Amino acid sequence: MPGWLEIGGGLILAGAVAQTAISLIGNARGRLNRSRRDAADAEFFRRRAALMLRAAEVERDKQLLSWTGLRKFTVTLKEEEAKDVVSFYLEPHDRKPLPPFDPGQFLTFQLRIPDQPKPVIRCYSLSETPLEREYYRVTIKRLDPPPNEPSAPRGVSSNFFHEALAVGDTVDVRAPGGVFTLDMTSERPVALIAGGVGITPLLSMVNTIAASGDDRETWLFYGVLGGSGHAMRAHFADLARDHPNIHIVTFYSDPEPDDRLGEHYDYEGRCRVEIVREVLGVQNYDFYICGPPPMIATVIADLEEWGVPGERIHSEAFSAKTIQSAPLPAAAKAAGEAAAIEVCFDRSGKTVDWRPDAGALLDLAEAHGVRLDFGCRSGSCGTCLTAIKSGEVDYLHRPGSPPEAGSCLACIAVPSGPLVLDA
Template sequence: MTSLTLLLWIVGGLVLQLVIYLGIGFWRNSLEYRNLRKLTAQLDLPLETEGSTQSDQIAVAAWQGFRAFKVHRKVMEDAAQSVCSLYLVPEDGEPLPTFLPGQFLTFRLDAPTTGGANEKPSGTAEQIIRCYSLSDAPTPDYYRISVKRVLPPTGRDVPPGRSSSFIHDQVANGSRLQVRAPAGHFHIDRSIVPVVLIAGGIGITPLLSMLNWSLIEQPGREIWLFYGVRNASEAVMTAHLEALAAAHSNFHLRCCWSDALPEDVAGRDNTRCGRINVDLLRVELPLKPYHFYICGPTPMMASLVPALGDWGVSDARIHFEAFGPASIQRKQEAANSGGKPVGSPAPSAVATAPGAESENAIVVTFAKSGKQLPWQPAKGTLLVFAEANGISVDSGCRAGSCGTCQTTIREGEVAYRQQPDYDPDPGSCLICCCAPKTSVTLEA
């Protein structure tokens, strides 16, 4: 064999190896691509035909109005002693309807007044309405909520949060609480598509319910939890989360400390320093078509939701809930609103609804109060507008969740910036989160 033939054999062998290597790579990638396509196709189905039906059934099966519950157990959940859980059982001993993981309960509490503006004198009790997410998977034995003590904003001389202080300081084992049935549209889907839960602070509560449920009911479903707090002392139920991560190889836990103490990170491979953002998700998450469920403070969601959209996640795969008045815009909504700033937390100012009358022409009539007033977007939601004009309307969560502010519309139309969690009766609206689309007459 001449040296030329030998060289040709070597080159031929190398080329053959290269072709085989590339062929295998192509075959593997095309398999992965096909699986990805299959998952994506599932994602593009309406999220949950099955789930919505179940939601309706649950609404029918659950009770109307308020029902008395007893606090069976109260436990502190964090080293900072700022979050407590209440285990609640119905006083009538009747079965407990199930719920969809992610839903919340609405409470009517006889909380002492603090003597603030528009309140009765300090020390008297007044009924207030607040919502708290169910923080465990459904079980037939109890409902659990977990409540963070809300302090006055830094530098403000105002009283602390009324409901959370009442629950922390005065509610104990055996206390009686009035509770409305589980409700809310923020709940995990029932598909097998990988899921990413993102929690900021006390926003962990609905996601804990989703996580606990999913690990029991959807064994093998890939599930990630990114849990952001300042440091380990503020994190709740970390022992539980770490035990779940150790027991389930399909569950990936990432605790993200924005202001970590040295001992928070030492020797732990599931902790990360810094805030949760898309850069972190890009590094941590293998490329897959996830569903994202997000609950946290408004600034976190206001940046994360549009950033996920920019990363290519479709609106249909981004689900979020705010624990108070918030205005988070998805990518498509931002485009539709003509490029208004996305995610701006604008609790009072409300953008004019698409198709609204010229804003100067909109007049709101409060029929019972006998007031007729011009409205512009800067005047805020109808609730803010009513209050600013001395019209008193009952309200609770101010976020479209509890239904307390439901008001009949006699004439005209309103628009919601975001679909509320509570479904108002036909012919009525939730004035805490809507604005007039035309001139309206309200029964208030």
């Protein structure tokens, strides 16, 4: 029988052995955790480096391959995507390589259309990923007169594309432009919100995320009237099936008899933030919105009410007012708040007051019946270039290509003091 002394000694020895074992296990765990952390850090830096390198290559190719002025493109394919929505595949007539673009950018077309007194300028978003370097693709909805004005003329450019332009025809195109673009170096999750044909720039974004193997969480909320207007239904189903990080949520506001909830679409009614909130749960996403101006205004207001910071909300409207994606420059805001700034449209013989809520000079001109040509309304196509007779302007955001000295891009310019324009 062991005495108390032996038992006590045995316990002390066992305790020491256990303590050593615990400390060894602890050290080993610590080393394992450290090496896991090191591996995660290394992977993070490897991914960042790969993203930055890819972005630098894209910039280099843009510089090398972009063009100024107009370039001829041949229509190589027309593909119906939905009722009144057709994709046009375009290849450069000179067969030289195409520059890449940022997902979300658009092309500006200068069209010679019979019966039109002068060339018609229109912008169409690039709807395919820039990783596709053989062709550009635009997807265009044909516009009828508004229901309340059935005798008004049909959309000039969209009907020309759909009805007159055939495979083999050529069109004149300016290089890709636009600032409504997906940041390919970011790893923040994205929520894309589209109304109708506003799907096109978001389609380029989601296709690029899929094609580049980008695994950031991506949700596309897409609202249409009903099944016949649901463009690329099969393509979106494939994307969601093949990419676990990509999720598509579809809304039909006016379902047709054959449309089945849960099979063809997920929610009845308009695409709305109430559902976006329910689905996402948290708002740490970058939001990209494109569609008709009233839809954009509602979605932005609801996102802001939810608490999404303005810098994470990006939007592009296909028409109407200039998109104010940036705050007013401080000088213009201060000057405009202190007192209205006088803007003279010299050739039209009109002098009017500008205040910050009047928007860009193009919006101010239209509000006072002064006609200025425009294309993109976002500072990229150069159509609204207007000569300055005296005074200075600021810009709502950096122009796609800087205007000539002594002139301004009226769609994104605001006066920084009294201004006289040759308009």
